Amino acid sequence: MKLAVFNWKGRAQIGRVSDDGKTVECLDMPVDSIASTGVVSLIGKPLPKVLEKVALSEVELLAPVPRPSRNIFCVGKNYHEHAKEFSASGFDSSAAKGTVPEAPIVFSKLPETVVTNGAPIRLDKSVSTAIDYEAELAVIIGKPGRNISKDDALSHVWGYTIVNDVTARDLQGHHSQWLIGKSQDSFCPMGPWAVTADEVDLSDIPVKCWINGELRQDSNTGLLIFDVPTIIAAISNGITLQAGDVIATGTPAGVGIGFKPPKYLQPGDSVRIEIGGIGTLENPVEAY
Ligand code: MG
Numbered sequence: 001m002k003l004a005v006f007n008w009k010g011r012a013q014i015g016r017v018s019d020d021g022k023t024v025e026c027l028d029m030p031v032d033s034i035a036s037t038g039v040v041s042l043i044g045k046p047l048p049k050v051l052e053k054v055a056l057s058e059v060e061l062l063a064p065v066p067r068p069s070r071n072i073f074c075v076g077k078n079y080h081e082h083a084k085e086f087s088a089s090g091f092d093s094s095a096a097k098g099t100v101p102e103a104p105i106v107f108s109k110l111p112e113t114v115v116t117n118g119a120p121i122r123l124d125k126s127v128s129t130a131i132d133y134e135a136e137l138a139v140i141i142g143k144p145g146r147n148i149s150k151d152d153a154l155s156h157v158w159g160y161t162i163v164n165d166v167t168a169r170d171l172q173g174h175h176s177q178w179l180i181g182k183s184q185d186s187f188c189p190m191g192p193w194a195v196t197a198d199e200v201d202l203s204d205i206p207v208k209c210w211i212n213g214e215l216r217q218d219s220n221t222g223l224l225i226f227d228v229p230t231i232i233a234a235i236s237n238g239i240t241l242q243a244g245d246v247i248a249t250g251t252p253a254g255v256g257i258g259f260k261p262p263k264y265l266q267p268g269d270s271v272r273i274e275i276g277g278i279g280t281l282e283n284p285v286e287a288y
Contacts, residue, residue, distance in 0.1 A: 002279070003159070004193035005038040005066060006059040012066075014042060017056065017193055021279065024059060025050040036067040039194045040244035043142050043158050063116045064161045064194035065140065068246050071108035072138075072188060073235055074165055076178070077101055078225050078250025085258035091130075091173035104226045104234045107178040109165070109248075113188035117281050121166055122186040123267055124288035128168035131184075131265045134251035135209035135217050135273040138163040139228055140194055141245040148236040153229035156241065159196045162273055162281040163248045164189040169257055169264075189271075189283045190246075199277060202228050206276040207252055212269055219252030226250075 002017035004024055012035035015024035028048040031041050042048075076094060077083040083100050086092050094105055115121075123131050142158025165182065166189070172181030202221055209217035221227075226234070231247060256263040265271070269285040 081253035117191035217254035
């Protein structure tokens with residue numbers, strides 16, 4: 001089931017998106033917090049009744065989790081070809097510099113970085129001149145847990161969405177820790193909606209990204225170095241995962257720093273990410 005969060009009739013609502021992605025059925029959930037919690041409001045509850053069907057073009061989409069309750073967990077260097085291109089770029093300040101990591105590299109982005117499908121990615125040239133895109137499958141946790149085993153990990157997943165882990169490469173390299181370079185305003189486009197876990201086959205999901213129509217990233221989640229159960233087991237090792245936590249699983253090769261010279265984002269660009277079975281996340285790039 002695809003579930004979208006959107007503004008309609010003056011309030012934030014949740015709705016079930018039709019298979020063709022053209023209409024949405026508004027669900028009877030008169031909850032004020034939807035504008036911040038989004039689909040997390042639904043977790044653990046029976047699906048509310050349908051109120052009305054609306055054309056998706058009529059509503060203003062919000063991110064499926066518009067304001068996560070805490071930082072978004074992210075995995076770095078999680079596809080072999082991307083690990084190589086990043087290590088060769090000169091910006092890799094991670095402890096696993098120059099190598100494929102032996103354990104997941106986990107960092108985070110501030111919750112306020114989240115923007116919706118269609119919202120601009122803002123480039124502040126006074127802060128960074130090396131802003132890059134990263135297409136990623138993101139996990140939305142449904143069942144809390146600590147020390148979750150790999151075997152049990154997928155039972156803690158509520159659903160999936162798409163995230164663009166936008167990154168200021170110069171800041172990522174300069175500060176050694178990645179938080180600042182990853183957490184600039186507008187640096188986490190998310191959407192266009194969430195898909196429940198029962199509809200997703202993690203072993204074979206195409207992940208593609210185009211910049212202005214040019215295909216830059218073209219891979220598959222089957223090529224992840226650390227798969228989703230391994231990531232969940234690693235992050236929950238002593239940290240209690242909570243319902244509504246979002247985990248970005250890493251980006252494949254083809255980011256801007258992988259090119260010589262690098263192809264960083266510029267005002268006027270358009271970033272389009274397509275993840276099989278989930279949808280398309282497209283965001284323009286604007287000067288701040
Ligand atoms: Mg990333």
